[in-house]
Amino acid sequence: NNKWYYRFQLNGKEYYRACKGAVDQKTALQYEAIVKAEIMKGNLGILDNKPKPTLKGAIKIYLEYSEVNKKSYKSDVLSTTIFLKYFGNINLEDITPAKIEDFKRDIKKERNSKNATVNRYLQALSKMLNLAVANELLNKNPMWSVKKLKENNYKTRVLLPEEEKRLFEEIERGYEVVGRDKAKKIIYPYIHLKPLIICALQTGMRRNEIFKLKWAYIDFEYEFIELLETKSGKSRKIPISSKLMKVLNEAKNNTEYVFLNPETNMPYNDIKKAFHTVLKKAEIKDFRFHDFRHTAATRMLENGADIRTVQEILGHSSVSVTERYTHTNAKSKRSAIEILSSY
Structure with missing residues (x-):
């Protein structure tokens, strides 16, 4: 693009900006020399008396863009709040790769964040700075030399039939309690999970899709x-199985959403505590x-469903994604191999 930039350090501070009016290396070096001289005199403001773009300004532009164009707006608000808290309202040009490396290290240590979580913050920061470059608030994204942390890819996990049996036994288990009036009664603290899990198993829908189902x-x-x-x-269409239809008929209410939190009578935001507790009771490990x-x-594919049909039901962008999500268990592999012994 025939644009020239200067980059140098003076008194421990790094300077990096475009060389205004420079058309070749010679004029760029001349401009750099002038800048250095003015810095030494304390007159840099004479060269550029415009207020320098700040992090807060970049965040404002990014969130305005995110609210209209992205589904991750709420998480972007959280990320940018963390950026501002960590960096302060510094000038954008002062966000260097070294400062971002410090942020990467500190955010992991202070928040005890997983590598994947830290990488999501870095991704949001990079997108915000790219937008700042596009709006000519910044010459170059300092994320260019910052490497993401290595993520431990979660091994695909499939619920086995015997695990499913134990899971629903625990969900349906009643517990005897004594009330304030000393009367005994039976409570079912995990029964609210049953329709959510049946919906997940019968449709392959994502958790938030189930929570927001109307x-x-x-x-x-x-x-x-x-x-x-x-x-x-x-949008995508998912056929309703007879088992799910029964759940939907039982869940009918006069509100907008299908599944309501019994404690708030509002749509679910989270079920982690109850879900993790019932998994532990059912002795099911490493499951989300x-x-x-x-x-x-996996169940659809193992029972003969066409992979493209499964792709459409799950809403994957390509068949390759569907193939990655599926997992054949060891028992199925053994059965497949035993077929060969008949020859």
């Missing part, structure tokens, strides 16, 4: 769910709610 998305006449708020931004999605995909 009655308006369900066609009871033709028995399908049409999801409008998806991760990909594209998202693994119900893997389980649904």
Whole structure:
């Protein structure tokens, strides 16, 4: 693009900006010499008396963009709050690769964050700084030399039939308690998880898609769910199984959302505490709610469903993504190999 930049350090501070009016190396070096001289005189402001773009200004532009164009607006608000708290309202040009490396190290240590979480912060920071470059608030994104942390890829996990049996036994288990009036009664503290898990296993829907499922998305006449708020931004239709239809009929209420938190009568935001407790009681290890999605995909494929059909149900952008999400268990592999012994 035939633009020339100067970069040098003086008195422990790094200077990096465009050489205004420079058309070749010679004029760029001349401009750099003038800048150095003015810095030594304390007159740098004579060269550029415009207020320097700050982090707060870049955050404002980024959040305005994110609110309109991204689904991750809420997480972007959280990330930028952390940026401002850590860096302060410094000039954008003072955010150097070294400062970002310090941020990467400190955020992991102070918040005990996983590598994947730190990388999400770095990704948001890079996008914000790219937008600042696009708006000519910054000459170059300092993230160019910052490497992301190595992530431990989570091994795909599928719920085994015997685990599913134990899980629902614990969910349906009643506990005898004594009330203030000393009367005994039976409570079912985990029963609210049952319809959510059945929906996940019967559809392969993501957790937040289940939490945000609305009655308006369900066609009871033709028995399908049409999801409008998806991760990909594209709507998709999912047929309703007989088992899920029973759950939906039992869940009918007079509100906008299908599944309501019994404590708040509002849509769910989180179920981690109850979910982790019931997993522990059922002796199911290394399992996340998202693994119900893997389980649904695997079960469909293992029972002869066409991979493109499964791709459409799950809402994957390509078949290769669906293949990565599926997992054949050891028992299925053994059965497949035993076929060969008959020859």
